[in-house]
Amino acid sequence: MMDVVDQLGALRAGALSRRKFTKGLLAAGVAMTAMPLTGRRAIAAEGDQATYFTWGGYDIPELFGPYIAKNGVPPNFATFGGSEEALTKMRGGFVVDVSHPCNQAMPRWVQSGLFQPIDTSRLSNWGDVIPELVDLPGNDAGDGKVWMSPFDWGQTSVTYRTDLFELEGEESWDMLWDARYAGRLGSLASGADAWWCGAIKAGVDFADIDSEGAFEKIAAVMREQRPLIRTYTDDTTTLEQALSAGEMVASMTWNSSAVLLQSEGIPVKFARPKEGALTWVCGPMIHKDAPNLDRAYEVIDSLLSVEAGHFMINDWGYGHSNAKAFDAFDAETLAGLGLSKNPLDVLNAGHFQHPQTQEWETRMNETFEQIKAGF
């Protein structure tokens, strides 16, 4: 690096000969060509680690303490923005060890035949997992095995700037349809969140979400919202930065965005809409052709550990599936985060997502994409 600076300095002083400069360029060229090679080698060395295909943001070492303690490095990560996108990618032949859907998508993931049941006896932390979170529709794989091991649970709601957003009455989903703030509202791009929030706004009962009438009603509110939205994105960082800059005054987010912004002193609040928030449980599933099955179980065990739970609750404000992870927090802190030791209190207070058929999911995504594009 110093060489380069020296050479540039010499160039400015007019002292560098052309031959010398060309030589420098040659060196830079060789260095640049060689760089990807060393990079590739580094990846190859970690190639026998498990691959965890997860939501963008969960690809951090903090969640993999026990895994790193055992293997020295975190698992390999691949990320997605929406679980439907992830399923399509795996359908297309992308083989991973562990992936990370939510309860609403899980039965469809099972039906795809791409996953194997989880043998819970191989998980050291399974005994501490909150049973209500395991007992989800479609999760029983027989023989005491499950398809999805619950890991994180939480809410999709509105994060808003308390100093910029003038609240009229109670907190509500109407905030994201407030024409006063046209062009300063944000939304998650994935239909798996946005469409369901639209259903709450439209007053559609989730038990009835697959009816034709509900479909039309939700599409109508989504179309109404579209001109008000600055951008739809699955990248939570984009939403957080926009909220922190005041570019957006309110946005649909998960728990973590509000907690992260608050920890940086930004005056935001994670709304408790009077209609109720959207609630969900997500967790790892194992691919049927997982090349590193033992390490796949280590990935899941790490996610279920108390250590990972502390991080999830404290740093991101998500619920965790390990009951012991809550012991470090008093009831007041948990209530402040919108959490509880009894997940059902929170999940049932909001609108808990229901599994839907593949046809519905595809149709919903197709319609929502058209609406986002302005049709």
Added chain:
Amino acid sequence: MAETSLSKSRSGQAAARASGSRLTRLLNRSETLRGYLLMAPTLLIMGIGIVVPFLILLMISLWTRQGFGFDTTLTLVNYARAWSEPIYGTLLARSFWISGVATVATVALCYPMAYYVAFHVHRNKMMWLILMTLPFWTSYLLRVFAWKVILGYEGVINSGLSAAGLIEQPLAFLLYSPTAVIITLAHAWAAFAILPLYVSLEKIDKSLLEAATDLGDGPVARFFRITLPLSMPGIIAASFLIFIPTTGDYITPALLGGPDGTMIGNLIQIQFGAVNNWPMGATLSIVLMLWIAALALVFLLITRKMQERIA
């Protein structure tokens, strides 16, 4: 080349002669065969890398989606949808508009730079060219992100303007708009314009310019009568090099376009992602290709006609 191999086979052993000489004789007789043999590696790569994937794409576009699989009965229903549903036509038109403006802007901005290096730089031309293509040393994605930082709400432009007291509220239209996509494309593809423009300008015979001056042309008339027509091949090449790939660009509108800056590339990506309709995605890709081919042909014909008139 053929003669040496011929003489080699003559001086070679009798056993090798039987089979070797027949091939050599064949090669010697047919110039076409020699040509194809020389091109064989390229043809092979073209075949495997372009023709076969294209045929697969064409095949899939004639299928229809059925759940997660395909109904392989051949049908044109996807093409009918691409024709009749307004979303596809609108996004296609928007893509051509955005990349058309970006192409014109890039060529117009790069022409003076290439002109300067071709006519006014006499030493270290190579270094000048390398410096001009410097943006290409970073990855495309990084360049797009850099523009996000520049155009952003608290970005370089907005904070600069507000520090200068010119604006009170940051300009929101800079980011998440077709404008943002055009600005970014025009910058990110600059090197593709500079190089062909430079080559065609550099090739111009300087004595023609002197002759024009001798015959009484001023600098402006000289430029429009000599330099511009003679650099037309460079302008055409640069326009193609930028227009074709940017029309289908995906990542720039995805990061900077916002809801109103979505382009056809984003729609195609979605078909292979969340919407999970590969046949429709394949159809849209082919429709895009056909449109680009048609537009390119028209552009080519117009420029040829114009050149004929000038000549």
